[in-house]
Amino acid sequence: xxxxxxxxxxxxxxxxxxxxxxxxxxxxxxxxxxxxxxxxxxxxxxxxxxxxxxxxxxxxxxxxxxxxxxxxxxxxxxxxxxxxxxxxxxxxxxxxxxxxxxxxxxxxxxxxxxxxxxxxxxxxxxxxxxxxxxxxxxxxxxxxxxxxxxxxxxxxxxxxxxxxxxxxxxxxxxxxxxxxxxxxxxxxxxxxxxxxxxxxxxxxxxxxxxxxxxxxxxxxxxxxxxxxxxxxxxxxxxxxxxxxxxxxxxxxxxxxxxxxxxxxxxxxxxxxxxxxxxxxxxxxxxxxxxxxx
Numbered sequence: 001x002x003x004x005x006x007x008x009x010x011x012x013x014x015x016x017x018x019x020x021x022x023x024x025x026x027x028x029x030x031x032x033x034x035x036x037x038x039x040x041x042x043x044x045x046x047x048x049x050x051x052x053x054x055x056x057x058x059x060x061x062x063x064x065x066x067x068x069x070x071x072x073x074x075x076x077x078x079x080x081x082x083x084x085x086x087x088x089x090x091x092x093x094x095x096x097x098x099x100x101x102x103x104x105x106x107x108x109x110x111x112x113x114x115x116x117x118x119x120x121x122x123x124x125x126x127x128x129x130x131x132x133x134x135x136x137x138x139x140x141x142x143x144x145x146x147x148x149x150x151x152x153x154x155x156x157x158x159x160x161x162x163x164x165x166x167x168x169x170x171x172x173x174x175x176x177x178x179x180x181x182x183x184x185x186x187x188x189x190x191x192x193x194x195x196x197x198x199x200x201x202x203x204x205x206x207x208x209x210x211x212x213x214x215x216x217x218x219x220x221x222x223x224x225x226x227x228x229x230x231x232x233x234x235x236x237x238x239x240x241x242x243x244x245x246x247x248x249x250x251x252x253x254x255x256x257x258x259x260x261x262x263x264x265x266x267x268x269x270x271x272x273x274x275x276x277x278x279x280x281x282x283x284x285x286x287x288x289x290x291x292x293x
Contacts, residue, residue, distance in 0.1 A: 009044050015066060016268060017046035019058060020073035024049070027233070027282060028071055028261060034281060035265045035273040043269075052079065059083050063102035069268045071261070072098050074205075077141030084109045094148045095174055096141040099264040110267060113145035116260025117230070118153060121199075124251040125226050135159040135197040137185065137213070138204030139168045142230055146203055147171070151178030159193040161185045161215075187215045194220040200243075202229045207237030218246050225249070232257050235286045254283055 018028045024047065032045035048070065050058045055076055062070060072080055077096040081087075084097070085106035091097045097109035121129060130153040136143055139162040150158050161183045162168035168182035183189045194200070200221060206213060208231050216239070218227070227243035232253035240250045258279040266272045 010042075012042060014041070014043040014068050015046065016043060016069050016071075017048050017062075017067060018071040018073060019048045019050040019055075019062075020076060021049055021051050023047040023073065025233070026073065027257065028073075031258065031261050031278060031282060032265060034278045035262065038273050038277070039265075039269070039271045041269055041271065050076065052076070055079055056083055059100075059107065063105075063107065067102060069099065069101040069264075071264055072100060074141065078144075080109065083107065090114060090148070094144045096144045098141075098145070098260065099267065101268060110264070111145055111148075112260040112263035112267070113142060113256070114149040114152075115263055116258075117146050117256045118149045119259045120255030121226075121228060121251055124255050125228075125249060127224070127226070127249075129199050129226060130154055131156070132198035133157055133159070133193075133196045134199040134201065135161065135190070135193045137161050137200070137202045137206075137216075139164070139171045140203065143171065143203040144174075146201055146230075147175055147178065147180060150199075150201075151175060151180075155199070157181050157196075159183055159190075159197065161190060161193070185215050187217065190215055191217065191220060194218070195222065198222060198225055200225065200227045202227075202231070202237075202239055205231065207231045207239055208233070210234075210238060212238040212242070218243055218248065221246075221248055223247070226251060229253055230256055233286055234289065235283065254279060254286065258282070 029045045036043045086108040088110045091109045091111040094111045098113050099110040134150050134155045157179045160168045163185045165184045172180040172182045226249045228251040229237045230253040231237050235252045243250050258275045262273050262275045
């Protein structure tokens with residue numbers, strides 16, 4: 001990996017990025033620039049807005065242009081799979097990827113979301129969440145990684161609630177090795193799982209624009225329960241605010257963002273960034289932003 005020189009990017013600058021739709025809001029470009037500066041790496045990280053209709057063309061074109069790797073965000077985490085030449089065992093088990101590397105004319109997919117979630121939760125929760133019952137909200141690509149992380153950690157049962165029950169049921173069937181129980185996202189159906197769960201994880205986008213979760217009666221969550229929201233902007237979503245008011249421990253989504261990003265960066269460069277300093281920088285900025293109404 002080329003060590004960074006002062007000045008503008010040169011012909012030797014390594015190019016990485018993120019593909020998704022949208023990507024304008026992503027903190028990943030800033031985060032990876034901070035990683036690169038910290039580790040002295042000559043690289044740039046570019047947000048590439050890629051619509052679903054252009055996904056295959058983008059995946060063929062990026063390595064042709066010399067891009068060495070990209071992160072993958074919504075809505076492409078599952079859609080990229082048919083175009084990849086190889087998957088890591090974890091990515092194959094999860095059925096979604098968030099990181100690609102382009103080497104020797106092939107595209108290989110990784111999933112750093114699962115490990116990033118587990119490390120961030122362990123660092124922030126202040127207690128051992130492993131082996132406990134969990135309630136997961138949402139059944140998209142992020143839910144796949146989190147179900148996998150919870151299952152590997154021995155969490156049982158894993159309740160999976162989604163507005164569209166058949167989607168939750170289909171996702172549960174893809175993890176027969178774990179005790180996943182699909183449920184409708186309805187107050188009556190969630191009353192017992194909330195009382196049983198130590199961990200509640202929102203993997204949906206609710207909260208990104210100030211939405212709350214009227215189906216969740218957080219008073220039913222046990223006093224030592226942990227509420228985690230993978231949304232990181234705003235840092236305090238309505239779900240986390242409600243949980244804090246009731247005295248429950250809360251974990252925002254920024255730690256997962258930084259941990260999964262650090263793992264991607266290390267996979268690309270061979271260098272392990274110190275995530276805590278980067279997380280503190282991003283957190284300080286996010287705290288200055290006006291929360292959505």
